[in-house]
Amino acid sequence: MKRVAGIVLAGALAVCIVAGMIGKKNGVPQIVRQGGQISVQLPAPLASMIREKYPTLRVPARQDLTGPWAEHDESGPLPFITWGDYNDDGLVDVVLLLIGKTSWKIIVCEQHKDNRYGAVEFARAEDTWGFLADGTGAYESVKGIVQIARDNAKTVVLTSTKTKPSDATLADFRNLRTKVNKSALNGRLSAYYLDTTWETRLPSFRSASEPNVYQRLPDGSAILDGYPIVWTDVLEPYGTVISGDKPIAVFGALSFWWMGEHGNPRIDTSEHVWFANDQLAVRFIEEIDFDFAANDATAALLTAPA
Numbered sequence: 001m002k003r004v005a006g007i008v009l010a011g012a013l014a015v016c017i018v019a020g021m022i023g024k025k026n027g028v029p030q031i032v033r034q035g036g037q038i039s040v041q042l043p044a045p046l047a048s049m050i051r052e053k054y055p056t057l058r059v060p061a062r063q064d065l066t067g068p069w070a071e072h073d074e075s076g077p078l079p080f081i082t083w084g085d086y087n088d089d090g091l092v093d094v095v096l097l098l099i100g101k102t103s104w105k106i107i108v109c110e111q112h113k114d115n116r117y118g119a120v121e122f123a124r125a126e127d128t129w130g131f132l133a134d135g136t137g138a139y140e141s142v143k144g145i146v147q148i149a150r151d152n153a154k155t156v157v158l159t160s161t162k163t164k165p166s167d168a169t170l171a172d173f174r175n176l177r178t179k180v181n182k183s184a185l186n187g188r189l190s191a192y193y194l195d196t197t198w199e200t201r202l203p204s205f206r207s208a209s210e211p212n213v214y215q216r217l218p219d220g221s222a223i224l225d226g227y228p229i230v231w232t233d234v235l236e237p238y239g240t241v242i243s244g245d246k247p248i249a250v251f252g253a254l255s256f257w258w259m260g261e262h263g264n265p266r267i268d269t270s271e272h273v274w275f276a277n278d279q280l281a282v283r284f285i286e287e288i289d290f291d292f293a294a295n296d297a298t299a300a301l302l303t304a305p306a
Contacts, residue, residue: 121284122265127234130259130290131193131250142290145257146247149300154179158304165248165303166240170205170213172301174225176251179299189253191228197237198249202229227251236303244306252298262287 133144149155156175158167173192177185184190202214202224215223222229236246265286292298 122286124234125284125286126259126288127232129288130257131232131234131247133290144290145250145252145254145292145298146300148292148295149179149250149298152295154296154299155302156299157302160304163242163244163304163306164240165236165238165243165246166201167303168248168301170225173205173249173251176249176299176301179296180252181294181296184253184256184297186253187227189255190251191230191254192224193230193232193235193250193254194248195233195235195237196231197239199231201238242306243303246303247300248303249301250298251301254298256294256297257290257292260289260291262289 129139129142129144131144131146133139133142134147135141135143143151156172156179158172162168180190199216199222202222203216205213205224207213213225217223222231235250236243236248238248265284268283268285270281270283
C-alpha cells in the first residue's frame with residue numbers, strides 16, 4: 001500500500017509530463033472563479049485525449065480523498081487536485097489524478113511545453129541563422145548578417161591584443177557606426193544588437209561628461225549612445241576570457257534584411273518514442289531563409305583573432 005498526499009491506493013506511481021497535450025490543438029485548462037469558488041475546466045479535446053490514453057483509469061471520487069486534500073478540494077470540484085506555476089514560466093500548470101483498481105497516475109500538464117517554450121526555440125533558431133549563418137553546409141549555404149559583414153569589409157576588429165569581449169570600449173561601439181550606410185544612422189531604423197550579458201558592462205561606459213551614454217529604461221529596454229539596444233542571446237556574451245574572432249555586437253538597420261519562411265512553423269508530437277515512460281516527444285520544425293537588400297545596412301564588431 002502507498003500513501004501519497006493523503007490518498008491511499010494499491011499500485012505504482014507514474015509521473016507523466018504531458019508535453020503535447022496543451023496547445024492550440026487541444027486547448028488550455030482554464031481557471032474559473034464563480035460564487036467564491038475556484039475550479040478548473042478541462043477542454044473537451046484534452047479530456048478526450050486523456051481518456052483515450054488511459055482508458056482503464058477514472059477520476060477519483062470525493063471519498064477517495066483524506067487528510068489535507070479533503071480540505072483543499074472544498075475550493076473546487078474534482079478531477080483536478082491542484083494547479084499552479086510549477087516550472088516558473090509564468091503560466092498556470094495543472095496536476096490531474098487518475099485512479100484504477102490496481103494502479104494510479106499523476107499527470108502534470110505544463111502549458112509552456114508547446115506554447116511559450118516552442119516560441120522561444122523558434123526565435124532562437126531564427127536569430128542563430130539570421131546572425132551567425134556562415135555559408136557552410138551546416139547552414140545550407142545561407143549567409144547571415146555577420147558573414148555578409150565579413151565578406152564586405154563591414155566589420156570593426158579589435159586590435160591584435162584584444163581577444164576578449166571585455167576589451168571592447170565605447171569608442172569601438174561608436175566606430176561600428178562608420179561602417180554602415182549613412183541612411184542606417186537613423187535612430188528610428190537602426191539599433192545595437194547584443195547578448196543580454198552586456199547589460200553588466202555597458203553602465204561602465206558612463207562618464208562625468210556623458211552620464212547618459214547608456215540608459216536602462218523603466219520598461220526594460222535600453223539605449224546606447226542614443227540608439228536602442230535589442231538583446232539577442234546568439235551573439236558572443238560579455239566575458240573576460242579569450243574568445244578570438246567572435247561577433248560581440250551588430251549595428252544597423254535590419255529592415256533591409258528579410259527572412260523568408262517556407263510554409264508555417266510546425267510542432268510534431270509522438271507518443272511512441274518514450275511510450276515506456278508515459279511521455280510525449282515534441283519536435284519544432286521551421287524552414288527559413290535569409291537575404292538582404294543592402295550589404296551596407298549592418299556591420300559587426302569582432303574580437304581579434306586569438
